Amino acid sequence: MKKIKLFPKIFLFTFAMMLLISFIAHLLIFLIAPAQNVLVTNILVTNAGASTLSEVDMPRLITQTMLKTFPISILCCATISALFSYFFSRGITTPILSLSKSANQMSKLEPDAKAAVLSTDEIGALATDINNLYQSLLLTIRNLELEKEKVSLAEKEKIDFLRTASHELKTPVTELNATLENMILGIGEYRDYETYLPKCKEITEQLGDMIRDILNASRLQTQGNNEPCSNFSLRTLLTELCEPYRLIAEAKGVKFKIELSSDAFVYLPEGQLKKAISNILSNAVNYTEAGQSISVVFDKNKLSVSNECRVLPPEQLQHIFEPFYRPDLAHSQATGGNGLGLYIVQTILDKLRLKYQFVPMPNDRGMSFTIQF
Template sequence: MKTKLFYKIFAFTFGMMLLITVLAHVLIFMIAPSENVLITSTTVTNEDVLAFSEVDMPQLITQTILKSFPLSFACCMVISLVFSFLFSKGITGPILSISTSVHQMSKLDRTAEISVISTDEIGGLANDINSLYQSLLVTIRNLEEEKDKVQLVEKEKIDFLRTASHELKTPVTELNATLENMILKIGEYSDYESYLPRCKEITEQLAEMIKDILNASRLQMQMEDVPVTTFSLAECVSELCEPYRLIAETNGLRFQIEIIEDMSVRLPENQLKKALSNILSNAVNYTEAERHIKVKLEKSVLSIQNECVPLSPDELQHIFEPFYRPNRARDPANGGNGLGLYIVKTILDKQGLQYCFTSMKSKTGMEFVIYF
């Protein structure tokens, strides 16, 4: 396959070579001698006669050129053809290679690459096209990743709303049934003094759940615009632990804070405090009396340990899902609404922090570790 440019260059080059050939032959005629030349020749005869003759030089040259013209013109045509072909091929070869590779690039073939080895303008053009195509592939890959992230976020939002609707449906149904039975004065429900406080508890539970759902939704939308500051991690942890230490001691728990090495971090401080507060709250709520809670900061690792009944591997797989509560905490009054660790996961993931929540190896309990 040859490009149309090949034929154009070939025709132009061959025409120029033929023109040069014709001009060369015309010049030969123009610069040929135009005077007669006297040629002396000695002829030995018996009479010792010396003979002189005059030759018509223009006619002789013309006859000689005319006799050699077909062969000369044929040789010039062959040379012109060969030279024009090689010149045209040399010029259009790299262009044909660029055209073929660009055609593959138009189909987004990731292996497409222009292999023109030269240092001239065509080589520079090939290198620029290769660089541009690689940048295009990187951009497309980034867009695909962003698209996948957006789809994942949308799916998470839909799942969150579906789960929230299901969680809200249960207390609303219970409240509606209780009120209806009280209106109809069915059996024990006629005792308003007993069931009105229960209705109030359900409404408070609903209000708290709606508040947490709105906070979680707001958190997802505002994470990109949260201001970032540089602060001392040790001071932040110490300030957060103090109220939970007082609550733990009130409940008969042993609360220990161990800060071995401080470090400065550049993160949204309020969001980090929210995540750490949820972790500390879980540690206090799920630790039995006379048990131990330990917060340790060493180098760039923060760990929060609490002695309790360890979660099973199956529970750990779902522990960060919204509204998930382990079997021992199914009662919202005791185990919360299951949004605490979901909020923790959302905050830490947005900030790109590594973390893990596992059973302790040396003791019976759970450990939450964050790597800064």
């Protein structure tokens, strides 16, 4: 019976039970009916007009009658039992087989697989639960696939970042090593220690700044934002951040304008946001020449940092947020930094889920970085 399918199994079980019930019913009738004391009187009329009374053996008559009718009765009961068992088994197994077929399709992760809800009873509720479970499974699989893609992309970005960082560090390290070696050997102009020692110190400071930025970028990339959020005023934060950069800009002969026409309180990691805005302000000051201007405007939950400078072409803008990318073709750290400023800004703003864009100003007067809070 273990290898028999569900429909014949239910059919045989139901048919056997129906036959058993029919057999028991016939047996009871056969045992009980003859025991009933029924007296039947026959009136016999003779040719002479006289009548006589005679008693009939009713139990014997009933027994004989039942024995004669049992084959037909049992055949009729068996036929009715077979029909009943067939329709009963079909009614029970049809929704179960439908669920089995749907489950088989679901096991193959077919997107259009769905269990048919044929009733409102427990089987219908089971079909609904299976559909809900399958949809949750598909959603979970899609989310896992997205997470897998994100992890793969993050791993690729990490590897590319480390490769680029190694390449960027190699140049100043090689320059510093060559300078020190020539100074030790006393080759030519390198004997002038008073000239080249400050140069070596400048290179080490550049290395220190680059290593610090690399560590900060790596920490943001791998660990995310562990700083707790706090509620603070953007107007107060911008006023504090802009003051030192205003002094630096004025020392370079650059006009620095601040327009904070509105205020807003946000619930964000204050340190991370300060780092991002500081990098934006630093880039604006570094890339603005004397006689030009920088404007910081905050109005209606929108911060804009605009500076008059050479407008970046589209082919450079599409790479501007890549690590160690500098629009300066000479890749000079004196003018173009180490190329991590905007990469750190992008990493922070993405993690804070803030909308931002870096686009040319109207009339191509310069570049503008905007953040929507």
